[in-house]
């Protein structure tokens with residue numbers, strides 16, 4: 766197990782899931798992906814999270830992002846729990862839930878934090894780019910359900926940065942002004958952003974969202 770940092774290669778693995786065996790890199794291909802862990806099946810916060818991700822699946826699809834969940838429970842437990850997720854949240858599981866009873870994936874991705882819990886995974890999120898490198902990591906405790914709208918917001922920002930040489934300011938939301946990356950000169954920025962930019966400081970140049 767090594768700590769995974771931004772820019773590191775996302776480790777490959779083969780594992781059973783509710784949608785069959787997943788060879789992670791093959792399954793992902795050159796798409797974006799979210800791999801997220803949850804501590805345990807048949808637990809309340811996890812039930813709400815998995816239903817929420819299932820409800821947001823069209824939003825992940827629209828952004829070209831594949832989603833997979835993982836926990837240290839068995840495939841049989843995942844299948845038995847799926848009915849509860851649909852019952853409670855109204856959303857049937859529509860993405861692969863990886864069974865990791867031997868903790869292979871959990872250890873590869875450092876999802877067990879022994880000083881929090883020595884057997885269960887914490888709530889980790891990895892956003893992985895088309896080049897298989899890690900673009901975002903988040904770690905939440907078992908007691909706090911994640912905000913998956915925030916995960917989508919970050920993906921919007923990451924995809925803009927990848928395509929248009931812009932960064933995004935605090936609390937930015939899709940459609941709002943972006944920041945010209947400092948690496949571009951004013952001349953390069955004028956050529957790249959036909960809508961222009963406003964220099965609030967020499968190092969803080971704001972431009973309308975370029976893909977709008």
Ligand code: BEZ
Pocket residue numbers: 804805808809810811812907908
């Ligand atoms: C939950 O999903 O509710 C949960 C899971 C593990 C520990 C605490 C809460």
